[in-house]
Structures are given as C-alpha cells and as structure tokens.
Amino acid sequence: MSWKRSRKWSWGLEEPGPGAAAPHQVLGRLRFLLQCSECFRRALPLPAALCYVPREVQYKICKDPAAAASSRSLLSVWDGPGPARGSKRATIEVRKGGCLRATGEEYRNSAGLWVKLSKEHLEEHGVCHELEEGWVLAQRFGDGGDKLVPVDPVEKIQQQHQTFGTDYKPRGLLILLAWIPHRSVPPNWSYEQDMELGRFLYDITERDQPCKDCFKDHLNSIEVSSQLDDFKVTHLTDNQRETYWESNGSPGQHWVRLHMKKGSVIKKLWLMLNACINSYVPRRVAVYGGPANRLQHLRTVLINENSYQDVCILRDMKTHMPVLEIRILECREQGYNVRLRGIKFKSFWERDLSLNADMFQAAQLVRYPLLEGVDVDVLYHRAIVIQRFIQLLDSVLGYLIPISDESDSSFSGMKPFLQLCKLGKTLVTHCLQSSESSPPCMLPKLFINRQLAREHRAHPELDPSGRNTVFTQVYENLKPSKTNNHLLNYRWPQTHSQWWECDFTTEGVIDNGGGFRDCLTDISEELCPSSGDVPMPLPFFVRTSNQGNSSSDTRDMYVPNPSCKDFPKYEWIGQLMGAALRSKEILVLALPSLVWKQLSGEEVIWSKDFAAVDVELVKLLEMLEEVDREAFNFMFGKELTYTTVRSDQRVVELIPKGSSTVVRFEDRKEFIRLVQKARLEESKEQVAAIRAGLLRVVPQAVLDLLTWQQLERKVCGNPEVTVDELKKFITFEDFDSSRIQQFWDALKNFTSEDLSRFLKFITGRSRLPVQLTIYPDPERLDMMPEASTCSCSLFLPKYSSVKTCEELLRFAVYNCMSIDTDKNTWD
Numbered sequence: 001m002s003w004k005r006s007r008k009w010s011w012g013l014e015e016p017g018p019g020a021a022a023p024h025q026v027l028g029r030l031r032f033l034l035q036c037s038e039c040f041r042r043a044l045p046l047p048a049a050l051c052y053v054p055r056e057v058q059y060k061i062c063k064d065p066a067a068a069a070s071s072r073s074l075l076s077v078w079d080g081p082g083p084a085r086g087s088k089r090a091t092i093e094v095r096k097g098g099c100l101r102a103t104g105e106e107y108r109n110s111a112g113l114w115v116k117l118s119k120e121h122l123e124e125h126g127v128c129h130e131l132e133e134g135w136v137l138a139q140r141f142g143d144g145g146d147k148l149v150p151v152d153p154v155e156k157i158q159q160q161h162q163t164f165g166t167d168y169k170p171r172g173l174l175i176l177l178a179w180i181p182h183r184s185v186p187p188n189w190s191y192e193q194d195m196e197l198g199r200f201l202y203d204i205t206e207r208d209q210p211c212k213d214c215f216k217d218h219l220n221s222i223e224v225s226s227q228l229d230d231f232k233v234t235h236l237t238d239n240q241r242e243t244y245w246e247s248n249g250s251p252g253q254h255w256v257r258l259h260m261k262k263g264s265v266i267k268k269l270w271l272m273l274n275a276c277i278n279s280y281v282p283r284r285v286a287v288y289g290g291p292a293n294r295l296q297h298l299r300t301v302l303i304n305e306n307s308y309q310d311v312c313i314l315r316d317m318k319t320h321m322p323v324l325e326i327r328i329l330e331c332r333e334q335g336y337n338v339r340l341r342g343i344k345f346k347s348f349w350e351r352d353l354s355l356n357a358d359m360f361q362a363a364q365l366v367r368y369p370l371l372e373g374v375d376v377d378v379l380y381h382r383a384i385v386i387q388r389f390i391q392l393l394d395s396v397l398g399y400l401i402p403i404s405d406e407s408d409s410s411f412s413g414m415k416p417f418l419q420l421c422k423l424g425k426t427l428v429t430h431c432l433q434s435s436e437s438s439p440p441c442m443l444p445k446l447f448i449n450r451q452l453a454r455e456h457r458a459h460p461e462l463d464p465s466g467r468n469t470v471f472t473q474v475y476e477n478l479k480p481s482k483t484n485n486h487l488l489n490y491r492w493p494q495t496h497s498q499w500w501e502c503d504f505t506t507e508g509v510i511d512n513g514g515g516f517r518d519c520l521t522d523i524s525e526e527l528c529p530s531s532g533d534v535p536m537p538l539p540f541f542v543r544t545s546n547q548g549n550s551s552s553d554t555r556d557m558y559v560p561n562p563s564c565k566d567f568p569k570y571e572w573i574g575q576l577m578g579a580a581l582r583s584k585e586i587l588v589l590a591l592p593s594l595v596w597k598q599l600s601g602e603e604v605i606w607s608k609d610f611a612a613v614d615v616e617l618v619k620l621l622e623m624l625e626e627v628d629r630e631a632f633n634f635m636f637g638k639e640l641t642y643t644t645v646r647s648d649q650r651v652v653e654l655i656p657k658g659s660s661t662v663v664r665f666e667d668r669k670e671f672i673r674l675v676q677k678a679r680l681e682e683s684k685e686q687v688a689a690i691r692a693g694l695l696r697v698v699p700q701a702v703l704d705l706l707t708w709q710q711l712e713r714k715v716c717g718n719p720e721v722t723v724d725e726l727k728k729f730i731t732f733e734d735f736d737s738s739r740i741q742q743f744w745d746a747l748k749n750f751t752s753e754d755l756s757r758f759l760k761f762i763t764g765r766s767r768l769p770v771q772l773t774i775y776p777d778p779e780r781l782d783m784m785p786e787a788s789t790c791s792c793s794l795f796l797p798k799y800s801s802v803k804t805c806e807e808l809l810r811f812a813v814y815n816c817m818s819i820d821t822d823k824n825t826w827d
Contacts, residue, residue, distance in 0.1 A: 054104025081114035092125035108356035218264035272342035275308035279335030289321035490579035560686030574693020586717035596708035
C-alpha cells in the first residue's frame, strides 16, 4: 500500500528524531487503526488493546498546599461514583507516605475524577465485607483539596511490560484486559451512532473553547533581544498608550519571545505599533514557533506602509506552541532600532477531550436524536474508546495522508473522526499554503450582459444550452483562446479575494469586488436555484424527487444531471468550488450528502444519504424487502419490471431486456440491489468530473482530511440563519402581541443550526428566503408544535413559559423531521 511510503515530515511536521516512533511501530499503528476502523464500520466488538484498563494501580496522596498540614488523609468511600450515583458507605485513612491500591477503572463526572476499589482493596483498610466494591474521589474539579496521583504512570508500566513481559510486577500489578463496558458493542448500536457521537464531542468541545485576551491566563513570560533602561519589556503588556518598548541592538537582530503556558493556543496575535517616528516602525517581521530549541518558521508579514496602529501577524493556530518568537527583520526607512507600544493576543486552551459522564445529560443531546434515550454510561464509555482512537489516529495522521486509490476502503471509516484530530486542521492549512500559486498581475476583465441572463431565466426552454446565462458568459470569457492566453489555476492565497473583474453591460458598476461577488451569486443561482418554483436555467443539475415531496425534510436539493455529458463545464464547476474552498468567497450549491461524500471520498450509505434525494424510493424498497409473497403479488402482480427512473426522469433498464422482465418474489432482493446501485451511481461520471476539477485546485490530501460537512461549509459557507433575518419571512395569523413576543423570546437561544432545522421542520428547506405562516393552536397547552411542509405552516400551541416553548420547539425540529399534518392521523 502506497501510504507506507508517505512521510510525516513531508507535511511540514517534525522530522524523525530520537523520540520519534520507529517505522515498525508506525506500521503497527496503521494496521491497528485499520482493524479498529473496520470494527466501527461494522459495529463489531473493538480490539481489546484499544479498551484496556489496568487491573491495579497504586496511588499516593498529594496534599493540598493551601490546606493545613496533616500526617493523614481521610477518604470517603461511596458505593457509586458520587452522590448522584450512590451513597457514602465508609471512610478510609491513608497516612503520609503511604499508598492506596485501587483498580485502574476511572469515572469522571462534574464532581471530579473517581477511582474504583475492589473488595480486596477495601478489606485492606478494614471496610465492611458486605461492600463488594467502592469508589473514592481521586481529584476534585475546581476546588483544590488532596489528590490521588498514580505512583507510576500507566504509560511507564506498559513500557515495562513490553520490555520484561506482563508478569513483571512494579510495586503493583498491572494486567491489560478488555473492559466490557468499553469493548462490547451496546445493544442495537450502529456506525451512524458512532458518527453522531463524534459530532457531539466535536460540537461540545468547540463550544467550550473560550477565546481570551488575557496574558495572565496563557502567558508565562516575555523576553526581548535588548532594551533601553526607560523603555523596558514590561511596557509591552502594561496597556498604556503612552509607553513603549525600544530595542538597543543591531538591525535585524531584534526579537520578542513569548513563553506560553502549556496547552494554550493562539487565535490572533497583534503588534501594537508606535508611529511617532516612522523609522522605528517595523516593516517586515517573521514569526517562529515551537519548542525553544527547535523553532520553526510560521509566517512572514510585510506591514503595510499605511499601518500605524495594530497589525495582526498570526492567526488561527491549531496546536500549542511553547515559544513564539517575533523577529523584526527590518524597519521602515532602514531604521536601526524598533519601538512597539505593546503586544496583544487572543487565545484558548488546546482542545482536550476531558470527558465526563455529565456531558451526556438529556438536555445536551436534543440536537443529536440518535443518542437520545441511550444510557449515559454507554455513551461515556463509548466516548472514551473514541477518544483513544483519535489519539492514536493523531499520532500517525501525517503518514496516512494522502490516501491512495489502492489503499483499503476501510480507511474511509476514519473520516467522521478526523474533525476531532488536533493535527487535521494544521495539515489542511499547510497543504493549502504549500500548493499556492501567485495571483495574476492583472485581473481578467469580463464583459457580462445580465439583462440577457435575466431574459433567459424567464424562458430557458428557448435556449436549452443556456449560452446567455452568467455562467456560460464567464466560462466562455475565461477559457483559452487566441485572445485569451491567461489560464487561471485558482490556487491563490486566501487574501486574493477577487478572481476576475466584471464589466456589466448597460450597468454603471465599477467592480472593486462587489460586482465579482454578484457574479458568483448569479452563477450559484443559475446552477441551483433557491426557489423550487422557477425553471432550471442550466442543464448541469436537476431537482431531486424530494422537491416534489411535501413530507420530505430535504426539499431544496439538487443532483448532477445524469443526462448531461458536458464534462469540461462540470470540471470548471469543480475548479470554482476549489477556489471557494481556498478563499473567503462562497459558491452556494444545494447538494445532498450523497454528492459531497463522493467528492470527499466518504462511504455512501443508501438509507441515510439517498433519503435526501428520494425518500419515497428508500421507503418503498424497505417495504419491498420485508413484504410477504401474498402482499407482493397483490401490490405488484406482474407490473414490477427490472427498470428504475433516474433523477432526470429517464427510465433505465437494470438488466438486458429489463423492461419486459417481471420481478419475481424470490428475486426481489436482487432487484433492490440493482435499483440501489443504479440510483447511487446515476451521476457517477458527472461527480467524477467535478472532483477532477476540484483536485486541480485543491490537493487530494485536503479532501482526505475534510469530512463531507466540512467540505460543504468551506465551499458554500455557513448557511447562517438569524432571528432578525427570520422575522422578515414570518407571518402570524390571529396572535396577540404577548404570544408573538413569547415565541421570539423562545427562539432567542436558538443557534444558527437550530434555526436552519426550524426552517426544515416547517418548509423542508434549510435556507432563506422562504415564506412561512404561523397559526395559533389554542386548544392545546404545552404540547409539541405541528407543521405542514406543503403549505409552509406552523401550528403553535399555547405555552406556560418561554422555557417550555423553547424546549418543545427544539425537540420537535430535531426529532420530528418527517411530520406532516395534511392527512388525518387515523388515515
């Protein structure tokens, strides 16, 4: 497999040194990851090595320095980890210098870290024989107090076992064994639930990362290359506009060194300039980061000559850098020394999945329907296994990327977990930056007639080729010709925000970026119209069957047209998507997960992904598989043949002479397989062309590292929905002002995703604009709301409080996505 030949340091990471993993260790980890990935995908018991717990660990007491000195410590023994799980049963004493033997099983909740004692361990301290096991609080979160710390780290004991064998007993016995709560597959558990759990862990850690502008929390100290007595390093952090630091050395030898606290990550780093004398202002600076003895270049910044205040020199770091060094390479007007009014930064703590069981309370899971109703301990133990898998994946991620076509497809099972990897975003940034090209010296100037494009949109049937659309006009202007030999490669830096200049015929627009963005919006609207009621201006995409299905929750999606064979233009669409991914611009394409997964290289799941295209077909095939012979003959007789209808409404045969071959009851499963294969692959050539264009702009390693959701967000932007924007599209019928205010107060705490789900619940569409109407349901109190997607209506009961309204609305939009009130319940 070609991934064995990849090199971690080829992606700009550390070169292998004395502490690096040996090649056989890396290969072993890769094989083990493959085994684990297959177990996740097939919902099989996970390898015991991933689920080990020490049978026994010795702990010593670390006294709280703030507490009064004492020669002993008293520990409460509970029959469960904490008051919420058990009751206090006994007290044991550990004297100064003594140790406590316990099992290696740990449990975290909001109270702290608990360790489990077996009956044998309890008897050593004279605890009653009736208690089979007990729990003691090893570390209290946030309140200080005495702590229990392992005498030998688990990692050290494991290394001793590797060297001396598992019979080696250092002060306490450690045996690796499969802990059943970790290893066994929970009842009715699925790969989709693992993916949902991974998304939950990602979301909750992202929400819990506070960005700070606080030297006290994240900075240990600052060093400078030199200083004048009256202009010392302390002025860099005193927040005074009148003071500054001034160097006192040779040109090109000035630097400022930040020593960061462990685990802190820089979000943004600014230099605060002192512009009183121009020759003291930095002109070019370089930022280095890493361990003090191995600093690596991160970025060089040329400061604009017109900048005289705060200049951002570093942003969006993804990993902790122990030292950040700012080197002043030169000053303006060939100045000798440098002056800085200060340094400021925003930072956060490095992501660390410090799991605790209380994360999985019902209120936290409302946005994750597949996890609701699952026992808290099941989710907690499963999350621990995922955390361990992520840590292992992080250690070899640089060797895995890019994944070659001949690599085992099981590696695609790791994709949903990549978003949890600390190294993933760093690799994506590095791959994009290392493959950048210089932007063109002059922007191509395109002459576009939007009046002709508008006329075409009104009557596209008059010209099926769409030659007057904005899309085609731009494409024809940019493709190589005798008059145009400037072929765009779209691999520009993120700062290159305008790809061409638009001259709109009969419009008085001077394009400084606004016209270009209008042009991209027009292209997006022509490819995938935001309204389902307008004709399609271009032949490259077709509406999904769900757009005509009022009970579907995905009614605004498009798929590539299986009948369209204009592959060069599909490839150009892929190039535009790649350019959007690299830049801050967006290309809004309403494509289902079926398409995004094929573009990112993820495994497609029929029941989940094709349901976003044709949910009725998915349900029909599920029913067909379960039906008995009598019902089959009654419903289909001899009318079911080996044919299917594609998204372009063309009937295709599944086998030779399929239109005249009747499906028999005993052959129905083969028929289902053929239908699924034909429908999943109906746009295979078109998607392959889009992906080929995408790969001309974006390295394959980037697609390997991104999940399909991340790829969609980078190309199409975040479908941001705000309450203020939503107010423009809602009409209330027969509501008094107090109930209207209660409704808006309930939506106040909704996130953008919540509001997008709210739209889907009522309209089947996740983006604005769409008009909806809310009607009162006065007969019901504190009940679930009902929606009719075909009429875009919400029927809102009375609610006793804002909180009740908020909770029931949120539950409905995440758990009742197929609801429709057009039919009577008894029908």
